[in-house]
Amino acid sequence: MGDPETSPSPSAGAFGNAPLEAVFLRAGADLDGFRAAARRLAGRNVPPERVLWSIGEAPGLFGAAVEVEATQSPLSLPRGVAEMVGSVVPHRDHERYALLYELIWRILHGERRLLEVSSDPLVHRLERMRKAIGRDLHKMHAFLRFRRVEGEDPERFVAWFEPDHHILAAAAPFFVGRFRGLEWTILTPEASVHWDRTTLTFGPPGRREDAPTHDGFEAGWRDYYESTFNPARTNLTAMRAEMPKKYWRNMPETAAIPGLVRQAAARTGAMIEREPQMPVKRNPARAVAAMADQGPDSLEALNAIIKRSEPLVPGATQAVLGEGPVGATIAFVGEQPGDQEDRQGRPFVGPAGQLLSRAMDEAGIARGEAYLTNAVKHFKFEERGKRRIHQKPTAGEVSHYRWWLERELDFVAPKLVVALGATAVLALTGKAIPITRARGPAAFEKPYSGFITVHPSYLLRLPDEAKAEAYAAFVADLRRVHELGRSLQG
Amino acid sequence: MDETLAKKLRILADAAKYDASCSSSGAPKRTAGKGELGSTTGAGICHAYTPDGRCISLLKILLTNYCLFDCAYCVNRRSSNVQRAKFSVEEVVTLTVEFYKRNYIEGLFLSSGIIKSPDHTMELMTRVAKSLRRDHGFRGYIHLKSIPEASPWLIEEAGLYADRLSINVELPTEASLERLAPEKDGAVIQKAIAQIGERIVEAKAEKRRFSPAGQSTQVIVGADATTDEALIRKSALLYGSYNLKRVYYSAFSPIPDGSTILPLKSPPLQREHRLYQGDWLLRYYGFTPDDVADATEDGMLSLDIDPKLAWALKHRARFPLDVNVADREMLLRVPGLGARAVDKIIRARRHTRLRLDDVARLTSALKRARPFLITADYHPAGGLTDRLDLRARLADPPKQLSLF
Numbered sequence: 001m002g003d004p005e006t007s008p009s010p011s012a013g014a015f016g017n018a019p020l021e022a023v024f025l026r027a028g029a030d031l032d033g034f035r036a037a038a039r040r041l042a043g044r045n046v047p048p049e050r051v052l053w054s055i056g057e058a059p060g061l062f063g064a065a066v067e068v069e070a071t072q073s074p075l076s077l078p079r080g081v082a083e084m085v086g087s088v089v090p091h092r093d094h095e096r097y098a099l100l101y102e103l104i105w106r107i108l109h110g111e112r113r114l115l116e117v118s119s120d121p122l123v124h125r126l127e128r129m130r131k132a133i134g135r136d137l138h139k140m141h142a143f144l145r146f147r148r149v150e151g152e153d154p155e156r157f158v159a160w161f162e163p164d165h166h167i168l169a170a171a172a173p174f175f176v177g178r179f180r181g182l183e184w185t186i187l188t189p190e191a192s193v194h195w196d197r198t199t200l201t202f203g204p205p206g207r208r209e210d211a212p213t214h215d216g217f218e219a220g221w222r223d224y225y226e227s228t229f230n231p232a233r234t235n236l237t238a239m240r241a242e243m244p245k246k247y248w249r250n251m252p253e254t255a256a257i258p259g260l261v262r263q264a265a266a267r268t269g270a271m272i273e274r275e276p277q278m279p280v281k282r283n284p285a286r287a288v289a290a291m292a293d294q295g296p297d298s299l300e301a302l303n304a305i306i307k308r309s310e311p312l313v314p315g316a317t318q319a320v321l322g323e324g325p326v327g328a329t330i331a332f333v334g335e336q337p338g339d340q341e342d343r344q345g346r347p348f349v350g351p352a353g354q355l356l357s358r359a360m361d362e363a364g365i366a367r368g369e370a371y372l373t374n375a376v377k378h379f380k381f382e383e384r385g386k387r388r389i390h391q392k393p394t395a396g397e398v399s400h401y402r403w404w405l406e407r408e409l410d411f412v413a414p415k416l417v418v419a420l421g422a423t424a425v426l427a428l429t430g431k432a433i434p435i436t437r438a439r440g441p442a443a444f445e446k447p448y449s450g451f452i453t454v455h456p457s458y459l460l461r462l463p464d465e466a467k468a469e470a471y472a473a474f475v476a477d478l479r480r481v482h483e484l485g486r487s488l489q490g
Numbered sequence: 491m492d493e494t495l496a497k498k499l500r501i502l503a504d505a506a507k508y509d510a511s512c513s514s515s516g517a518p519k520r521t522a523g524k525g526e527l528g529s530t531t532g533a534g535i536c537h538a539y540t541p542d543g544r545c546i547s548l549l550k551i552l553l554t555n556y557c558l559f560d561c562a563y564c565v566n567r568r569s570s571n572v573q574r575a576k577f578s579v580e581e582v583v584t585l586t587v588e589f590y591k592r593n594y595i596e597g598l599f600l601s602s603g604i605i606k607s608p609d610h611t612m613e614l615m616t617r618v619a620k621s622l623r624r625d626h627g628f629r630g631y632i633h634l635k636s637i638p639e640a641s642p643w644l645i646e647e648a649g650l651y652a653d654r655l656s657i658n659v660e661l662p663t664e665a666s667l668e669r670l671a672p673e674k675d676g677a678v679i680q681k682a683i684a685q686i687g688e689r690i691v692e693a694k695a696e697k698r699r700f701s702p703a704g705q706s707t708q709v710i711v712g713a714d715a716t717t718d719e720a721l722i723r724k725s726a727l728l729y730g731s732y733n734l735k736r737v738y739y740s741a742f743s744p745i746p747d748g749s750t751i752l753p754l755k756s757p758p759l760q761r762e763h764r765l766y767q768g769d770w771l772l773r774y775y776g777f778t779p780d781d782v783a784d785a786t787e788d789g790m791l792s793l794d795i796d797p798k799l800a801w802a803l804k805h806r807a808r809f810p811l812d813v814n815v816a817d818r819e820m821l822l823r824v825p826g827l828g829a830r831a832v833d834k835i836i837r838a839r840r841h842t843r844l845r846l847d848d849v850a851r852l853t854s855a856l857k858r859a860r861p862f863l864i865t866a867d868y869h870p871a872g873g874l875t876d877r878l879d880l881r882a883r884l885a886d887p888p889k890q891l892s893l894f
Contacts, residue, residue: 116837117837117838117841117842118834118838119835119838119844119847121851124851138535141531141535142538145592155591174529177522178521178522178527178593178630179522179527180521180522180523180524181524181525181627182591216491217491217589218592219491219496220585221589221592221594223496224499224503224549224589224594225538225546227499227500228503228504228507228540228546228550229507229540229541229542230507230508230544230743232756232757233543233544233743233757233759235541235543236541237543238542238544239540239542239543241543242539242543243539253538260541264541268744268756271744271745271746271748271754272755274747274748276747276748277571277747279568283568283569284558284568287558288558288568291606294606294607294608294609294610294641295607295609295641305643309647312698394692395692396689396692396693396696396698399688399689400646403641403643403646
């Protein structure tokens with residue numbers, strides 16, 4: 001269909017010396033036809049006033065011989081022109097092709113930036129046509145109503161719609177993108193289109209009778225339409241501007257409009273005039289008072305919520321809760337569970353956890369008497385082969401989990417909280433602080449004292465020659481923690 | 491659809507309609523994958539208009555209109571005698587999916603009265619969103635009205651499934667809240683708005699999904715004595731400090747079974763309209779809150795002229811402007827020239843000298859713009875810009891907007 005025929009028209013004499021060129025294009029939106037014709041005409045330097053555009057008529061009507069030419073190479077046009085052509089071609093105005101060719105002609109003849117001059121009468125008119133197409137498409141996307149074909153399984157939907165312009169092909173992709181998983185047909189007076197969940201097929205014109213006459217959810221939809229209307233704000237002009245009457249006959253809910261409008265003034269007047277009434281039901285004072293006690297009232301209740309929650313980043317097997325006695329003097333906050341913790345559901349049981357236990361032991365802190373937990377409750381990892389490689393939580397993930405950590409520490413109420421590593425510091429203070437500089441006692445602006453040291457996994461990553469010294473420093477930190485804890489306890 | 495469900499729908503749609511926002515805009519564009527349902531378009535779609543001229547884009551309903559709060563302006567306050575109902579999570583999911591399949595709606599806007607506790611209510615609402623996304627492959631728009639009194643982690647979970655979260659400021663001053671909404675606390679509301687704002691910014695930076703269409707709010711206009719100037723300043727703060735996408739202004743509307751402490755009257759629709767115009771000046775026209783305040787009289791925007799015209803009439807010395815040379819910032823201050831018209835003027839004048847006819851093709855409000863403009867062939871002769879009766883000539887003819 002893409003190759004229209006151009007031929008010298010027999011009526012050429014009436015328009016001056018040069019013969020008229022007749023171009024025959026398909027009915028509807030013949031973009032390929034127009035593009036080929038424009039290339040050919042511009043390539044032969046035919047001015048717009050010498051072209052006669054015919055739509056939907058057989059060339060035989062003019063009885064002229066068909067001149068077959070090799071396809072011309074594409075025209076070199078500024079950005080935006082192709083888009084303008086594509087959007088205006090579906091317009092029902094018979095002059096559309098003539099106007100577009102005039103645009104192309106002027107652009108090729110000294111007015112290369114013509115499209116930027118919106119004040120030019122031609123550009124202005126084309127922009128308005130483009131806007132009309134945009135609006136027609138938008139209204140079709142908005143106002144088309146599907147009805148389910150009764151008794152069919154899997155379900156199938158059919159809609160009847162009457163667009164103003166030749167836009168069915170341009171409108172269809174929207175419905176595919178939205179209703180990809182459904183089977184549906186759209187019927188219009190000009191053509192139809194069917195989607196079978198994999199392929200889009202255009203077909204012959206449809207008829208209103210080919211669509212179902214009712215749908216089980218239409219009454220409910222109309223109920224909704226009536227109930228969401230506020231009679232105190234009635235504004236028919238605004239409604240008609242956005243939803244012109246021509247669309248109403250294919251929209252089931254619009255049948256409610258006359259009744260709604262008729263009763264609006266009376267309904268509003270009645271509301272305003274009505275004396276305020278005393279409440280008929282008793283004041284639910286106890287329920288209102290009880291409302292203040294929402295949320296977890298114990299560590300177990302909080303843990304139940306955490307356990308139920310899903311990981312912010314998918315993948316983890318389970319949430320890893322804190323461990324240790326409520327009322328512990330010292331609480332340790334790590335980063336997030338690792339591979340072993342995720343499998344066992346307990347904090348600090350992997351290699352870093354074992355190292356921490358050893359160091360605590362050497363520093364004189366009984367692990368069973370301390371409270372151990374993590375800033376982030378779910379393991380985040382990247383899969384490499386069979387291994388799950390730990391990934392550091394982002395700042396956003398840390399803040400997502402910090403509500404729980406805060407509440408958790410409220411319940412445990414330790415005297416001293418030890419932040420193991422930068423993530424724990426971030427979770428406890430909201431600030432990113434370099435560990436090397438902040439190491440030692442710290443003020444977290446919380447009801448407990450603070451202490452900052454490295455995370456034991458840091459020690460595991462060090463080269464062997466540096467390990468011993470770093471481990472000793474870590475144990476030294478924990479000794480200070482132990483002393484601080486004892487002094488705070490007293 | 492069975493009658494019990496239809497009845498609940500009538501009650502809970504009626505109970506939800508006083509919330510002004512219904513937009514389905516701002517979500518990143520997405521389409522349904524294989525076997526999925528739904529898409530978002532960016533700008534949003536209005537699927538119908540009711541005779542109040544307002545758009546129906548989303549299925550806007552309450553999960554329940556039972557409520558423990560007693561806000562005087564609200565139809566659902568606990569002391570109101572309206573009929574009550576409660577949807578199950580599954581019922582809301584079914585209605586959303588079935589309405590969506592018929593192309594009635596863009597998605598769901600779910601709000602709720604507070605039952606049992608804010609946490610309990612918030613959990614139920616999140617379950618609806620989660621079920622739509624998980625069990626039904628629903629890719630359409632979801633807007634959840636968050637409950638600021640709910641625990642912070644619940645608000646954050648909601649953001650994982652919703653396109654937009656909103657928390658209503660409702661009344662812009664602490665004193666009004668205390669008088670009209672005794673269970674609400676301005677500080678709690680502000681904190682929750684800030685929390686959502688922070689999460690949105692973080693998620694965007696980390697390329698995670700969290701309320702991608704941002705956050706909006708609503709203030710009620712005309713239920714208390716707050717001036718337009720105060721409302722605009724509040725909005726500027728919300729846009730500036732909390733990164734809100736939209737502030738909706740909702741003219742206080744008569745409700746069935748009004749409260750004794752808040753007499754009902756016709757909604758101040760024209761005032762609401764002017765506030766939206768003032769709001770647009772803030773967001774798209776480079777006006778500062780001081781500029782908008784400058785367009786008011788005793789803190790109130792004029793009802794008969796738009797705020798941009800009011801500002802221009804007060805600053806006549808800065809006009810007329812030559813459309814062929816004036817910079818964008820000043821052209822945006824010309825009454826009757828929209829931001830799009832200004833952009834077209836700037837583009838076109840690179841190639842041509844604009845005449846009055848040209849400008850007429852670029853704006854639909856030339857009458858208002860003319861006294862403030864100079865074109866290649868036109869000058870507001872005789873000091874049209876300085877005429878004392880200019881305001882009267884440009885003002886809207888008086889009309890009754892509230893009821894027909």
